[in-house]
Amino acid sequence: MRITVFCTLIILSFLPITAQADISDRIAFSGFGRIVGGYLDEDSARFEGYYNSVSFSQQSLFALQSDITITEELSLSAQLLAHSAFDRKSGLEWLYVNYEPNQNWRFKLGKLRTPFFRYSDVIDVGFAYPWLTPPLQKFSSLLFSNYEGATGTYRFNLDSTNVEVEAFYGTFDGELTRTEQSIKMDVDEIKGLIFSLTSGNLSARVSTTMSSDFDADVVQFTELANLLDFAGFQQNAESLRFDGDITVYQGNINYDTLDYFVSAEWMKVTSDLLVIPALDGYYLSAGYNFAPFQIHLSYSTSNSKYDNVENLVPKGLDPQLTQLSFAYDQVIDSLPDYELDTVTLGLRWDLRYNISAKAEVTFLKGKPGKSSFFTGITDPDFDRKAKLYQIGVEWVF
Amino acid sequence: MKYTAMLILTLTMCTFSSQAIDLMVVANTDITDINVKKREVRDIFMGSSSQFPLKPVALTPDSEARLIFNTKIVGLTESRIQSYWAQMRFSGRKKPPIEFDSVESLLTFMINNQGTIAYLPSNTKLPTGFTVIYRTE
Numbered sequence: 001m002r003i004t005v006f007c008t009l010i011i012l013s014f015l016p017i018t019a020q021a022d023i024s025d026r027i028a029f030s031g032f033g034r035i036v037g038g039y040l041d042e043d044s045a046r047f048e049g050y051y052n053s054v055s056f057s058q059q060s061l062f063a064l065q066s067d068i069t070i071t072e073e074l075s076l077s078a079q080l081l082a083h084s085a086f087d088r089k090s091g092l093e094w095l096y097v098n099y100e101p102n103q104n105w106r107f108k109l110g111k112l113r114t115p116f117f118r119y120s121d122v123i124d125v126g127f128a129y130p131w132l133t134p135p136l137q138k139f140s141s142l143l144f145s146n147y148e149g150a151t152g153t154y155r156f157n158l159d160s161t162n163v164e165v166e167a168f169y170g171t172f173d174g175e176l177t178r179t180e181q182s183i184k185m186d187v188d189e190i191k192g193l194i195f196s197l198t199s200g201n202l203s204a205r206v207s208t209t210m211s212s213d214f215d216a217d218v219v220q221f222t223e224l225a226n227l228l229d230f231a232g233f234q235q236n237a238e239s240l241r242f243d244g245d246i247t248v249y250q251g252n253i254n255y256d257t258l259d260y261f262v263s264a265e266w267m268k269v270t271s272d273l274l275v276i277p278a279l280d281g282y283y284l285s286a287g288y289n290f291a292p293f294q295i296h297l298s299y300s301t302s303n304s305k306y307d308n309v310e311n312l313v314p315k316g317l318d319p320q321l322t323q324l325s326f327a328y329d330q331v332i333d334s335l336p337d338y339e340l341d342t343v344t345l346g347l348r349w350d351l352r353y354n355i356s357a358k359a360e361v362t363f364l365k366g367k368p369g370k371s372s373f374f375t376g377i378t379d380p381d382f383d384r385k386a387k388l389y390q391i392g393v394e395w396v397f
Numbered sequence: 398m399k400y401t402a403m404l405i406l407t408l409t410m411c412t413f414s415s416q417a418i419d420l421m422v423v424a425n426t427d428i429t430d431i432n433v434k435k436r437e438v439r440d441i442f443m444g445s446s447s448q449f450p451l452k453p454v455a456l457t458p459d460s461e462a463r464l465i466f467n468t469k470i471v472g473l474t475e476s477r478i479q480s481y482w483a484q485m486r487f488s489g490r491k492k493p494p495i496e497f498d499s500v501e502s503l504l505t506f507m508i509n510n511q512g513t514i515a516y517l518p519s520n521t522k523l524p525t526g527f528t529v530i531y532r533t534e
Contacts, residue, residue, distance in 0.1 A: 032487060065487065077489055098489060103446055108489060121488040128484040153490075155446040160436055162445040198445060200436065201472055256473055289474055350476040353458040396483045 026069045033062040034126040036392035044379035047364060048133070049085060050388055051376075059132070059392070060084040061124055063093065074099050081124060087182065089175075093124070093146070106153040112170070113146050115194060116209055118252045118265055120145070126394040130348055132358050133390065135283035135300035136267060139338075143248070143269075143276070144172040144211075147190045164196040172211075185242075188213035204253040214242035214273065221274070224327060231313070231321065236328055239309045244272035261296075262286045277304040279338060292350040297343070304338035337370035355395045362388040418465055419519040422531035424451055425507045426514075431530045438531050439470050441514060443481070444491035451514040453494040454503060462500075466516045469533050 036059040038050040045051075049058040063081040070076065079094035096110030113121035117136050122128045123145075149170015156163055172187040192209035221240040228237035247270045254263035262285070269279040281302030287294050311332070313325035346360030366372025366384030374384060422438050424431065431449065433441075440446070442453045456463045458475050467475055485491040497503035500521055507513045508524055517523075519532060 030486065032483065063487075067492075079487070094489070096489065103450065106490075113488065115488075119484070122484045125483050125487045128480050128487070157440075157446055157448070162440060200439070256477055258468065258472055258474060261477075289477075291474055292476070294476070348476075353475055353479050356476070396479070396487075 028067045028069075029064065030067070030397060031062070031064040032125045032127060032394075032396045034124075034392055034394045035060045036126070036132055036390060038132075038388060038390040040386055040388050042382070042386035044377060044382045045374040045386070046376045047374055047386060047388055049087075057084045057086075059126075061088075063124060065094070073101050083124075104155050106155070107150065109150045111146060111148050112151060112168070114144055114172075114190065114209065115166075115168070115192070115207065116143060116248050117250055117267060118205060118254075125396070126358075126392065127354070127356060127396045130261075130285070130287055130294060130296045130358075131298070131344060131346055132360050132392045133344075133362065133388075135285070135298055135342065135344070136265060136281065139267065139269070139279060139281070139302070143246070144174060144176060144185070144187060144190070146174070147172045147187075149190065161197055161199040164194070164198075166194040166196070168192050168194075176216075184217040186215040187211050188215075201256045202253075203255075204251075206251045207248075208250070209248040210245065211247075212245040214244070216242040220331065224331060227324060228313070228328065231324060233313050235309055236312055239274055239307075240331070242273055246271045246273060246276055258289065260286065260288050272307050274306065274308075274335070277306045277335070277338065279304045294348040294350075296346050296348070298346075299341075299343050301341045302338055306332075306335055308332055336373075337367065338373060339367040339370050340372045341365045354397060355393065357391075357393050359391045360389075362390070364388060418461060420462060420465055420469070420516050420533040421519045421521070421529045422514065422516045423507075423523060423527045423529050424514040425511050425527055426451065427511075429528050431528060433530050435470060435531070438516075439472075442466075442494060442516075443471065444485060444493070449514075450512065452510070452512055454506060454513050454515045455494040455496050456500070456503060456515075457496045457498045460498075462516060462518050465533070470516070 035056060037054055037056040038058060039054045040047050040050040040052055043052040049055070061081060061083045063079055065077060065079040068076045075098045077094060077096055077098060078092065080091065081093040082090045092111065094111060094113065096108045096112055099107045115121045119129050119134050123134070126132065147170035149168060151166060151168035153164055153166040169191045172185065172190060174185065175182045176185050190209065190211045192207060194205065194207040196205045197203065225237045225240040249268045250266070252263065252265035254261065264282065264284050266282040267280065269276070271278050279302060281300065283298055283300035285296060285298035287296030311325060311328050313321055313328055315322045315325045342362050342364055344360055344362040346358060349357045351357055364386045366374060368384050370384065372384045433449065437447060437449070441449065441451060442455065464475070467473060467478060471478060482493040486493065497506060500517060503515055504524060507515060
C-alpha cells in the first residue's frame with residue numbers, strides 16, 4: 001500500500017514537468033479486453049465458475065493502461081482493470097515506476113504482478129496466448145496474483161542467445177480465492193528469481209518464487225486452532241495456522257515458427273501451509289498456423305497433496321474431546337484437491353492484427369471422490385468428468 | 398471452376414508479390430562500418446538486447462514490406478508477433494517499435510531522430526547520411 005501511495009506521489013510530482021513539455025508526446029494510452037462465454041455440460045457441479053448454462057461473466061474484462069514518459073530513462077505506468085467475475089476485484093491492477101538507465105538494466109517499483117508462470121503477469125491479456133483458459137491458470141488463483149515491491153532485470157547476449165536475469169522482492173496484502181471463498185491474507189516476504197533465454201524462435205524460462213511470513217484470516221481455522229491449543233494439542237493447532245513457507249518452481253520451453261508452435265510448462269509448489277497444498281503439474285501444447293487461423297491441442301495434468309499432521313485428539317474418552325477430534329477431521333477432509341487431467345482443442349481466428357476470435361473445448365477428468373477444481377458438487381456420484389465449451393473475442397489497442 | 402481460377406490467380410499474385418520485394422535495413426547513424434547478421438536484425442526489432450544502440454521504427458502491419466520482414470527475418474506470423482508485443486507491453490518489459498503508415502512519414506521521423514533503424518523496400522531512395530546495414534537476399 002505504501003509503495004502504491006509512493007508511486008502516486010511520484011506521478012503527481014512529475015505532472016507539472018510533463019505538462020510543460022508536450023504532454024501528448026509523453027502520455028500513451030493502450031489497453032486490452034476480452035469477452036468470453038462458457039458452458040459446462042454437467043448439471044451437478046461447477047468448474048471455474050461455469051455451469052450448465054451459458055455464462056459470459058467469468059472471464060470477460062476490459063483494461064486501460066497509461067504510460068507516462070518522464071525522461072528517456074524514467075517512466076510511470078498504471079493499469080486499470082474492470083473484471084466481470086465475482087471473485088476478481090476491479091480497480092488498479094498495476095502501478096509502477098520504470099527506470100531503464102541503459103539497454104542492459106531495467107528496474108520497476110510499485111504494484112506488480114507476481115510472475116509465477118509463463119503467462120502469470122499477462123494472464124488477463126488473452127490476446128497474448130493461444131487459449132481462452134491457459135492450462136495452468138487455475139493455479140494462479142490459489143496464489144497471490146500481485147505484490148508490492150521492486151524488481152530488477154539484467155539483459156545480455158551470450159553468443160547468439162539473449163539472456164535475462166530478473167530478481168524481485170515484495171509483500172502482499174489482499175485476498176486469495178479458494179473454492180469460491182475469499183481469504184484475507186498478508187505475506188510479509190515474497191522473493192524470486194527468473195532466468196529467461198531466447199535464441200531465434202526458441203525460448204525458455206526457469207523461475208522460483210519463495211514466500212513466507214503469512215498472516216491469514218480464516219475464522220473457522222483460527223477458532224478451531226485456539227480450541228486445540230487450549231486442550232493441549234499444539235501440533236494440531238499449529239497445523240491450522242499460517243506459519244510456514246510456500247515455494248513455487250517453474251520451467252517452460254517453447255518453439256515458434258511461421259507454420260507451427262510447440263510449448264511445454266512444468267510447475268511444482270511446495271508448501272507447509274494447510275490452506276495451500278503441495279502441487280505439481282505440467283502441460284504440453286502444439287499448434288498449427290494456417291493464416292488467419294491457428295489450431296492447437298494441449299494436454300495438462302496436476303496433482304496436489306496436503307502436509308497433514310496426525311489427528312492426536314482422542315475419540316471416545318471425553319465427549320468434548322471427541323467433538324473436537326471430529327471437528328479437526330472435518331476440516332482436514334474438506335480441504336480441496338487439485339487432481340485433474342485436461343485435453344483442450346482450440347481454434348484462433350485473427351480477424352485483424354489486433355483482434356482474435358477463439359473457440360475451444362476442454363475435456364476435464366478429475367479424480368472420483370476428490371474436488372478436482374469442481375465446486376458446488378450436488379451429486380455424490382458425479383464422476384468428475386465434464387466438457388467445458390468456450391468462445392471468445394480478444395483484442396488489444 | 399471460376400472460384401478455383403480466382404484462388405490460383407490470387408495465390409500466384411501473393412507469391413509473386415512477396416518475391417518481388419527485397420528489403421534493406423537502414424540506420425540514421427554516424428557509424429558507417431556496421432555489418433549486422435540476420436539474427437542481430439531480428440533481435441533489434443524484437444526488443445532484445447543488442448550491441449548496437451539503435452532504436453527501431455517500423456511500418457504498420459498492413460504494409461507489404463512488414464509482411465516480408467516478418468517472413469524472412471523474424472520467422473513468425475504477424476499474429477504471433479502482435480501476441481508477443483501484447484505480452485511484453487502489458488507486463489512492462491518492452492515496448493514495440495513506433496509505427497508509421499508510409500515510407501515517407503517513417504523517413505521524416507528518422508531524419509529528425511539520429512540512432513533510429515528501419516527496414517524498407519530496397520528500391521527506396523534514401524536521404525543522405527543513412528547507412529544500409531543489411532539486405533535480404
